[in-house]
Amino acid sequence: MSLQRSIAISPRCSLSESLHRVGGARRRCASCRSQSSSFAYSARLSPIVLKTYSAIDPSEPKNLDPSSSASRSGPHSATCHPSGTAGVMGASSTSSLRFLEKFVCWSTRDGEESPPFVICNDPLVKKELLSSGNQLTSDSSIALGKLRQKRLFLEQSGACCIVMPCQFLHAWHDEISQGCSVPFLHVGDCVANELKAANLKPVEYGSNVCVGVLATDDTLARKCYLDKLERQGFEVLCPDEASMQRTVLPSVDAFRKGDMEGARNLLRVSLQVLLVRAVNTVILASDDLVGILPDDDPLLKKCIDPLDALVREAIVCTRIPRP
Numbered sequence: 001m002s003l004q005r006s007i008a009i010s011p012r013c014s015l016s017e018s019l020h021r022v023g024g025a026r027r028r029c030a031s032c033r034s035q036s037s038s039f040a041y042s043a044r045l046s047p048i049v050l051k052t053y054s055a056i057d058p059s060e061p062k063n064l065d066p067s068s069s070a071s072r073s074g075p076h077s078a079t080c081h082p083s084g085t086a087g088v089m090g091a092s093s094t095s096s097l098r099f100l101e102k103f104v105c106w107s108t109r110d111g112e113e114s115p116p117f118v119i120c121n122d123p124l125v126k127k128e129l130l131s132s133g134n135q136l137t138s139d140s141s142i143a144l145g146k147l148r149q150k151r152l153f154l155e156q157s158g159a160c161c162i163v164m165p166c167q168f169l170h171a172w173h174d175e176i177s178q179g180c181s182v183p184f185l186h187v188g189d190c191v192a193n194e195l196k197a198a199n200l201k202p203v204e205y206g207s208n209v210c211v212g213v214l215a216t217d218d219t220l221a222r223k224c225y226l227d228k229l230e231r232q233g234f235e236v237l238c239p240d241e242a243s244m245q246r247t248v249l250p251s252v253d254a255f256r257k258g259d260m261e262g263a264r265n266l267l268r269v270s271l272q273v274l275l276v277r278a279v280n281t282v283i284l285a286s287d288d289l290v291g292i293l294p295d296d297d298p299l300l301k302k303c304i305d306p307l308d309a310l311v312r313e314a315i316v317c318t319r320i321p322r323p
Helices: 021-045 093-107 123-131 138-156 167-177 187-198 218-230 241-256 260-275 298-302 306-318
Strands: 003-008 085-090 117-121 159-163 210-214 233-238 281-284
Touching (some): 085 138, 093 117, 093 306, 117 138, 123 138, 123 167, 138 159, 138 167, 167 218, 187 218, 187 306, 210 260, 218 233, 260 281, 260 298
Parallel strands (some): 085 117, 085 159, 210 233, 210 281
């Protein structure tokens, strides 16, 4: 039985450009990888503030959009650090480094310097949360306590905003962000805002704009994307149980085993099942699903890598004028 809900979204974005960026970001950043590798190694060593330079795709947003969630006035606006430092908290080295690569590449243009950032990454926390099976157990409570400590560390380090590149962690975003003194960006909000600003048109006349959410975990999809999109007035479509068991999960399993051909074929089927049902675009709501398809695959033009929206919002937040 398919999961279908309505949804909507809010302003600011270059989504019309970014629908084909799931693989494109890797191509754009290729020119700066030799430079970014120097900060990637340092980022793994310790959570310190790092600065670097690199090239950026000129299509990436540069100026602050007043409609951005990062620019809206609120209880956190006065607490932002003047340096415009981004705090990066992760439980996956791969997603954290992927975020930093894009953050550096996209935030530098015309010779500008990338905003400073502080990174705190602990893959062990993800294992502890996975063992809890999305239930609030004693193990998960300990893991969430560790994440709140890392968040506090980033706040005290001078971060003006905090991001979690690992989509998996956003299932506990509310618990981790409670009491945070600076904006704690939510990947679902960032994606929803960009989709709203893109002003998408329905694939079928007389229907609502439909967004597909492809995830490996129903709880993650519901807590991170469905509710966010629904508030913006979008219709949301997720794979039914049969599709999950026959194509989505086997695709990830094949990918982890190194069977790229099998993983790609299964993921293509998963995407086509959603697209034939009048879905405008599909959110790849799992870090495991991003990177399976080759960069030149036509289906990527219909997909969104949520990390792209999170990177853009973090850049905007770091560039808000401060006293």
